[in-house]
Structures are given as C-alpha cells and as structure tokens.
Amino acid sequence: MSESTPAESSSLAALPPGEASHSTDPAVCRRSFGKSAAGVLVALAAAGVPFATGIMALLNPLRPEMRAKLRPGGSDDKGFFRVGSVGNIPTDFPQAFTILADRKDGWNSFPSEPIGKVFLCKQGDKYVALNSRCPHAGCDVDYQPAKSGYICPCHDSLFTVEGARSGASPSPRDLDTLDIEIRGEEVWVKFQNFKTGRPDKEAV
Amino acid sequence: MQAILSWLDHRTGYRAALDALLFTTIPGGAKWRYVWGTTLLFGVFVQFVTGFFLWTAYSPSAQTAWESTYFIQHEILGGWLLRGIHHFCAQVMVILLAIHLIQVIVSGAYKAPREVNFWLGLALLMLILGSAFTGYLLPWDQRGYMATTVASSIAGSTPVVGSYVQQLLLGGSTLGNHTLTRFFSLHAGLLPLLLLVVISLHVIVGRRHGLQTAGADRSKDASYFPDQFLRDAVACLGVMVVTIILCVWNGTGAHGGAHLGPPADLTAPFDAARPEWYFLFLFQFLHFFSGGTEVIGSQIVPGMVLGIVALMPFIAQWKFGHRFNITFVFTVLACIIGLMSLALFNDFATDPKVNPHYAKAVAFQAAVSDSNMRAERAVELAKIQGIGPEGAAALVRRDAKVQGGALFSRHCATCHAYNGHDGTGRALKSAAVAADLGQFGTRAWMVGMLTKPADDLYFGLTRNGKFDGKAVGTRFTEGSMATWVKDNVNSGKLTADDVKAIAEFLVSLSGEHVEEPLADKALAEKGKALFGEGTDAAPESCFSCHKFKSEDAYFKDLGDSGDSGPDLTAYASSRWLTDFIKNPGHKQFYGEDNAMVPFQGKLTDEELDQIVVWMLKRWARPPAK
Numbered sequence: 054m055s056e057s058t059p060a061e062s063s064s065l066a067a068l069p070p071g072e073a074s075h076s077t078d079p080a081v082c083r084r085s086f087g088k089s090a091a092g093v094l095v096a097l098a099a100a101g102v103p104f105a106t107g108i109m110a111l112l113n114p115l116r117p118e119m120r121a122k123l124r125p126g127g128s129d130d131k132g133f134f135r136v137g138s139v140g141n142i143p144t145d146f147p148q149a150f151t152i153l154a155d156r157k158d159g160w161n162s163f164p165s166e167p168i169g170k171v172f173l174c175k176q177g178d179k180y181v182a183l184n185s186r187c188p189h190a191g192c193d194v195d196y197q198p199a200k201s202g203y204i205c206p207c208h209d210s211l212f213t214v215e216g217a218r219s220g221a222s223p224s225p226r227d228l229d230t231l232d233i234e235i236r237g238e239e240v241w242v243k244f245q246n247f248k249t250g251r252p253d254k255e256a257v
Numbered sequence: 258m259q260a261i262l263s264w265l266d267h268r269t270g271y272r273a274a275l276d277a278l279l280f281t282t283i284p285g286g287a288k289w290r291y292v293w294g295t296t297l298l299f300g301v302f303v304q305f306v307t308g309f310f311l312w313t314a315y316s317p318s319a320q321t322a323w324e325s326t327y328f329i330q331h332e333i334l335g336g337w338l339l340r341g342i343h344h345f346c347a348q349v350m351v352i353l354l355a356i357h358l359i360q361v362i363v364s365g366a367y368k369a370p371r372e373v374n375f376w377l378g379l380a381l382l383m384l385i386l387g388s389a390f391t392g393y394l395l396p397w398d399q400r401g402y403m404a405t406t407v408a409s410s411i412a413g414s415t416p417v418v419g420s421y422v423q424q425l426l427l428g429g430s431t432l433g434n435h436t437l438t439r440f441f442s443l444h445a446g447l448l449p450l451l452l453l454v455v456i457s458l459h460v461i462v463g464r465r466h467g468l469q470t471a472g473a474d475r476s477k478d479a480s481y482f483p484d485q486f487l488r489d490a491v492a493c494l495g496v497m498v499v500t501i502i503l504c505v506w507n508g509t510g511a512h513g514g515a516h517l518g519p520p521a522d523l524t525a526p527f528d529a530a531r532p533e534w535y536f537l538f539l540f541q542f543l544h545f546f547s548g549g550t551e552v553i554g555s556q557i558v559p560g561m562v563l564g565i566v567a568l569m570p571f572i573a574q575w576k577f578g579h580r581f582n583i584t585f586v587f588t589v590l591a592c593i594i595g596l597m598s599l600a601l602f603n604d605f606a607t608d609p610k611v612n613p614h615y616a617k618a619v620a621f622q623a624a625v626s627d628s629n630m631r632a633e634r635a636v637e638l639a640k641i642q643g644i645g646p647e648g649a650a651a652l653v654r655r656d657a658k659v660q661g662g663a664l665f666s667r668h669c670a671t672c673h674a675y676n677g678h679d680g681t682g683r684a685l686k687s688a689a690v691a692a693d694l695g696q697f698g699t700r701a702w703m704v705g706m707l708t709k710p711a712d713d714l715y716f717g718l719t720r721n722g723k724f725d726g727k728a729v730g731t732r733f734t735e736g737s738m739a740t741w742v743k744d745n746v747n748s749g750k751l752t753a754d755d756v757k758a759i760a761e762f763l764v765s766l767s768g769e770h771v772e773e774p775l776a777d778k779a780l781a782e783k784g785k786a787l788f789g790e791g792t793d794a795a796p797e798s799c800f801s802c803h804k805f806k807s808e809d810a811y812f813k814d815l816g817d818s819g820d821s822g823p824d825l826t827a828y829a830s831s832r833w834l835t836d837f838i839k840n841p842g843h844k845q846f847y848g849e850d851n852a853m854v855p856f857q858g859k860l861t862d863e864e865l866d867q868i869v870v871w872m873l874k875r876w877a878r879p880p881a882k
Contacts, residue, residue, distance in 0.1 A: 092487035107310030109335040162643030
C-alpha cells in the first residue's frame with residue numbers, strides 16, 4: 054500500500070461529532086432504521102453469548118443433578134446414618150453425637166468426615182433425636198442442664214429437652230426432630246438439615 | 258420517561274457522551290477494514306465476562322487448581338463452553354492483534370502525530386500476551402506446568418537479575434501454591450486493570466487524532482452509527498462464531514472445548530511439553546542457541562525486534578523509513594510463521610520420506626497420546642473414585658492403568674515388547690529379546706503358544722537374548738514346547754478345533770483378563786480332556802509336562818505329571834503372574850531353563866500389583882450403564 058491511502062487504526066478512533074447529517078428523507082430514514090436495528094441486534098447477540106454461558110454456569114448449584122451429586126454419601130438407601138449403639142444413648146439427659154459421612158465439597162470428596170451433630174436421649178421408652186442446628190438462623194444449640202433445655206448462643210432461643218420452644222424464643226419453630234430407628238443394638242438416624250428462618254420444616 | 262431521561266441528562270450529560278460515541282464522523286464513510294480494533298475490544302470484553310464467571314468456580318492452589326478446572330469442564334452445565342470461549346477467544350485475539358498491528362503499520366497510522374497511541378497499542382500487545390502466558394498455567398495441568406517451568410527457567414537465565422526475577426515470579430524456587438496465587442492475581446487482577454486503563458487511553462488518544470484520510474478516498478463522510486456500527490457488530494459476531502466453532506471442533510473426551518491435560522505432577526515424566534502455538538516460534542528459535550547463549554534468542558533478539566517496532570514512528574521520518582518499516586514487519590512475520598511451521602513440522606511430520614528426523618516426531622506423538630491417555634484417565638478416576646483432599650495427581654499416581662504401562666516401560670521393556678511398543682505407546686529403546694506380552698492371557702495368546710511358540714511374538718526372539726552373561730540360544734525355540742507343537746499340532750495330529758478347545762480351557766483357568774469374554778464351559782471341558790489325555794493320534798498330552806498344584810481330582814486321577822514345563826495352576830491369573838514375575842526361575846515355572854530376571858525385591862508389592870493389574874486390564878472402570 055502507498056502512503057496515499059487513509060490512515061486507519063480503528064473505527065472507534067473516528068473524528069469527534071461533526072457534519073455527518075441526520076437525513077430527513079423518509080426512505081433514507083427507513084433504511085437507516087433497519088441498519089440501526091440490525092446493528093443493535095447483532096451486537097446484543099455477540100455480547101450475549103459470553104453472558105448467557107456464564108450465567109448458565111453460575112446457576113449450576115440449583116441443578117437437581119448437582120444437588121444430588123453433592124449430597125453426603127455413606128447413608129443407607131433411606132438416608133439413615135448409624136450413630137452408635139443403644140447402650141450409649143443416655144436417659145433424660147441428651148448427649149451430642151457426630152454424624153460421619155462421605156462429605157462432598159465441590160470437586161473434592163472427604164471419606165468419613167463430620168457433617169453435623171444430633172442430640173440423642175431416651176425419654177421413657179421413646180428415643181428422641183434433634184438436629185443441633187437452631188431453626189432460627191442456623192447456630193449450634195447446646196444443652197444446658199441448669200435450664201433443663203437447649204439454648205442457642207446467638208439469639209437466646211430456648212427449647213425444652215423435647216425440643217419445643219419455651220418462653221419468648223426468636224426461633225420460628227421447635228428444634229428439628231429427626232427420624233430414628235433402632236436396628237438390633239444399633240441406633241440409626243435419618244440426618245437432614247432443614248431450611249432456617251421459617252415456621253415450616255423443609256429439608257435443605 | 259422522557260422527563261426522567263432529561264433529568265438524568267441534566268445531571269450526567271449522557272446524551273452528549275452517547276452522541277460523541279455513536280455519531281462521530283467517519284471520513285469517507287463506513288468501511289469493513291475499520292473493524293479490527295473493535296473486534297479486539299470485543300475480545301477483551303468477552304475475556305472479562307467469561308473470566309469473571311470462571312473466577313466464580315476456580316480455586317488457585319496446587320491441590321485444587323486442576324480439580325476446580327475439572328469441575329468447570331466436566332461437572333458444571335455449560336462449563337466446558339464457558340472455559341472454551343475464554344480459551345479460544347484468547348487464541349483468536351492473538352490473530353486479531355497481528356492483523357491490527359500489521360494494518361496500522363501498512364496504512365501508516367503509527368506515524369506522527371499518533372506515536373503515543375502506537376506505543377499504547379504495543380503496551381496492549383504485551384499485556385494481552387502476558388495474560389495469555391499467566392492464564393496457561395492456571396489449570397495446573399502438565400502442559401501449563403511444564404511450559405511455565407521452561408519459560409521461568411529462561412527468565413532465570415537472564416544475567417545478574419535472572420534468579421531473583423524467577424523466584425519473584427514463582428513465589429519461590431519451584432512451582433507451587435505461591436506460583437498459582439501470584440499468576441492468578443496477575444491474570445485476574447493487575448493485568449485486566451492495566452488493560453482497562455491502557456485501552457481507555459488508546460481509545461481516547463485515538464479519538465483525538467481520528468481516522469485520517471489522505472485525500473484519496475472521496476466517498477461521502479458518514480456518522481459511526483448505524484453503518485460502521487453494524488459492520489463492527491457483524492465482525493464481533495464473527496469473532497464469537499469462530500470462537501464457538503473452535504470450541505466445538507476441538508472436542509476432547511465427552512465435551513468439546515479447551516484441552517485439560519493430566520494434573521501437574523513433578524514426579525511424572527512428561528515429554529510432550531510445548532508452549533501455546535503463538536509462542537512456538539520462540540520455542541523453535543531457542544533451538545539455534547547453544548548452552549549459555551540462549552539469552553540472545555530468548556531476550557536480546559525479541560527485545561531488539563520490539564525496540565525497532567517501537568521506534569517505527571521515528572524511522573518513518575526518514576525518506577524510505579515507511580517502506581523499511583513495512584518490509585521489517587513482514588520479514589518478522591515471515592520469520593515467525595517460518596519458525597512456527599518448522600516447529601510443527603518437526604513435531605508432526607512422522608513420515609520418514611519427508612522428515613529425516615521423523616523419529617523425534619514419532620516420539621513426540623507417542624508422548625502426546627500418552628499424555629492424553631493420562632488426562633482422560635484422570636477425569637475418569639475423578640468421576641469413579643472422587644478426588645480426595647490430596648488432589649487428582651495422587652489418583653493418577655496410584656492408578657494401575659497409568660502406572661502399569663509406565664512400570665512396564667521402565668522394568669520389562671528392556672526385553673519384552675507390548676504390542677510392539679514399550680507399554681506407553683513409545684518405541685522400544687532396544688530390540689526385544691523376549692515375548693511380546695501385549696496379548697498375554699487372551700485366547701489369541703493361548704492359540705499362538707499352541708501353534709507357533711517359536712514365532713517372534715512368543716519365544717522366537719529369545720534366540721538373541723542373554724541371561725547371566727550366557728546366550729539363551731535355541732533353548733526355547735527348539736525346546737520341548739516347540740518340538741511338541743511341531744509333532745502334534747503342525748503335523749495335523751491335533752485339529753484346529755482341538756487347539757481352540759485347549760486354548761479355551763487355558764483361558765478358563767483364571768478368566769481374569771477383563772477384555773476377554775468368559776470361557777465357553779463345554780468347549781473348556783473338551784479342552785481339559787485334551788489337555789489331560791491327548792488323543793489317540795497325539796497321546797503325548799500337555800499334562801505330561803505341565804502340572805497343576807490344585808487338588809483337582811481330574812488331574813489327580815491321571816497320576817503324577819512330568820514337571821519340565823511351568824505349572825499352569827490358575828494360569829494367567831493375578832496370582833500366577835505375580836508369582837511368576839517375582840521368581841520365574843522357581844522350579845514350578847521355568848526352573849533351570851529360566852532366562853528372565855527375577856523381580857522379587859526389585860519391585861515393591863504396589864508396583865508389582867500395578868503391572869499385573871495393567872497386564873490383565875483389571876483397572877478401575879466406570880460402572881456399566
């Protein structure tokens with residue numbers, strides 16, 4: 054090319070607004086509208102692809118397959134975990150047991166790691182299992198013998214030994230009871246976490 | 258609505274800004290050749306968007322970088338496309354950069370008064386290449402790991418400051434967690450920020466000078482919007498389409514998209530190391546510099562070339578300067594393309610007629626396919642077994658499918674071939690002097706042993722071997738097995754069906770070879786009878802040499818066998834193979850005839866197990882669907 058050709062680098066480096074006419078001829082206007090619309094649509098299509106792909110990836114945690122894949126392993130078919138033997142369950146005075154499971158965290162698997170805590174106790178001939186997470190905001194409640202109940206360290210929700218709310222508790226529902234099965238000498242608990250901050254008990 | 262916009266305009270002046278952006282005058286009207294700068298801007302935009310979303314799923318550490326990239330690639334819906342767009346858009350941008358730069362030089366747009374903008378453009382070039390270099394490491398696969406090791410070593414060879422530069426770049430003396438955190442902060446932090454700043458300056462300064470016409474173009478001027486805008490938009494969409502085609506076309510494994518090599522492992526051999534294609538010319542260039550002088554090729558020459566390009570606006574003031582500049586840039590381009598082609602030729606021309614050094618190309622191709630096997634296996638293992646806290650490299654290190662072949666190559670391939678190669682797909686380093694074990698334990702192996710044991714695939718090559726310093730000679734090729742086959746099989750005393758039956762019986766002894774269908778019971782029974790008693794025509798049965806340790810009543814009833822040949826109890830089972838490899842000279846195997854090194858104590862139990870599992874193809878597999 055010779056030096057008489059236009060010097061160019063990028064159209065974005067065009068001259069400041071000048072004399073380019075906004076035509077008033079209707080035919081030119083129509084053609085110009087068509088070009089404008091086409092230009093905007095094409096630009097949106099080009100720019101939309103990376104956004105759409107990214108947002109699809111960002112929404113990944115909501116996919117049921119992904120949730121199923123990341124659910125802890127090590128339970129039986131019905132979702133029960135073995136927590137101990139009958140002889141270890143105290144009467145009337147609840148004790149915390151750790152649930153061990155194959156924890157999955159994104160791309161990693163951690164065999165046999167704690168995934169939560171349950172309080173177990175025998176009341177009469179009935180076994181009670183409570184998830185230690187407070188239904189209010191998810192803090193870890195603890196049993197206080199002096200109050201004969203569970204106290205949440207965050208907002209002072211108070212629960213009876215059966216898990217019922219007691220007094221003016223900020224918690225919207227009672228402590229979450231968990232299904233418990235005695236299989237021979239073994240104690241199995243269907244460990245689940247529930248959504249916090251709402252009156253109904255819905256599994257996470 | 259109008260009122261709100263007017264209110265906003267009054268406070269921000271956005272209308273004037275928008276007008277300035279969209280209705281600037283393009284002298285001579287819209288042109289397709291003006292689109293290149295905008296496509297680059299679009300490329301940066303795509304990298305920012307996809308980069309942000311990748312960031313939401315990526316974790317930079319030696320135990321999580323490959324693993325989170327694997328998760329993006331194989332577990333996140335559309336993750337392969339997201340990563341693919343980010344990867345391939347970067348490749349497309351390199352080409353766009355070249356086009357833009359050449360166009361600027363050829364059209365003279367670098368000359369006064371646009372010097373500063375030209376330098377800003379060169380800065381952008383370096384920033385984009387820097388982003389590409391830092392991004393290549395982030396998946397923490399073998400390719401990125403090795404490429405960065407090599408590149409940082411080259412930086413380390415710079416006189417005086419090299420070693421400090423290298424350590425600062427890597428965050429230590431070797432690649433590791435700190436290399437990833439540093440590279441990631443550069444790739445996703447500092448470099449994008451600088452890109453933003455320099456791009457803004459590039460556009461602002463560019464608008465100050467505008468697109469200058471030198472009078473030749475007499476077309477009517479037009480505003481940027483809508484004509485040029487439409488052209489720019491179409492060009493950007495074109496970039497996007499090319500990127501997506503590259504994504505889908507470059508299918509690896511279950512998805513298309515960018516390649517993910519095997520997880521980085523310092524202890525794993527990796528001979529398929531190459532930089533990205535746009536740095537291949539440098540890679541090839543360095544071949545021309547002998548030890549101690551590579552700093553000339555890696556830094557001095559590229560630095561001088563870049564220096565001349567930066568000085569082009571001044572060179573252009575000289576009478577023939579502009580022509581010199583154009584000649585120079587095309588010469589450099591030709592050199593780059595030439596070097597790149599040479600590098601590709603050296604790696605891909607495996608035809609001896611074309612490439613005198615074809616053996617190196619063959620070796621490179623074998624290395625690449627071994628690396629791909631490891632990469633696919635790593636993904637498969639991550640899916641079957643899950644990745645533990647120690648990361649995916651550990652999965653691969655423990656895996657029999659990967660390690661079995663590598664161990665075979667190291668310990669067995671000095672004598673044995675495996676389907677003609679060394680167990681990893683590479684050529685044998687020295688000619689085989691023993692059986693090719695690629696088919697060991699299959700029906701084909703049994704039939705071969707029973708029909709042509711003196712063939713090269715079986716005992717044939719032992720003729721050339723030495724054991725304990727003495728030639729093995731014809732001990733096997735003319736030994737009792739070969740003689741028996743000549744007398745009983747090749748003579749036709751035993752029919753092909755008889756041989757098939759005996760082979761079936763031998764397969765049924767372990768049935769452990771995973772890729773062989775289970776034995777046909779009736780046929781195996783027939784083979785068993787033939788094995789034990791022979792036929793009227795061939796009364797000298799297998800059992801007269803090969804015995805069984807088991808309390809198999811059938812063979813017990815036949816009386817005591819001879820024991821000159823290997824005991825075939827559970828022949829070709831893991832147990833049999835393990836015992837055999839440990840001590841082939843034991844009297845239950847070859848006894849005094851043995852010509853193989855005993856591996857007892859030379860291999861750990863784990864290594865032996867990996868070899869045996871690999872030979873019988875018994876590695877972990879995904880559950881059948």
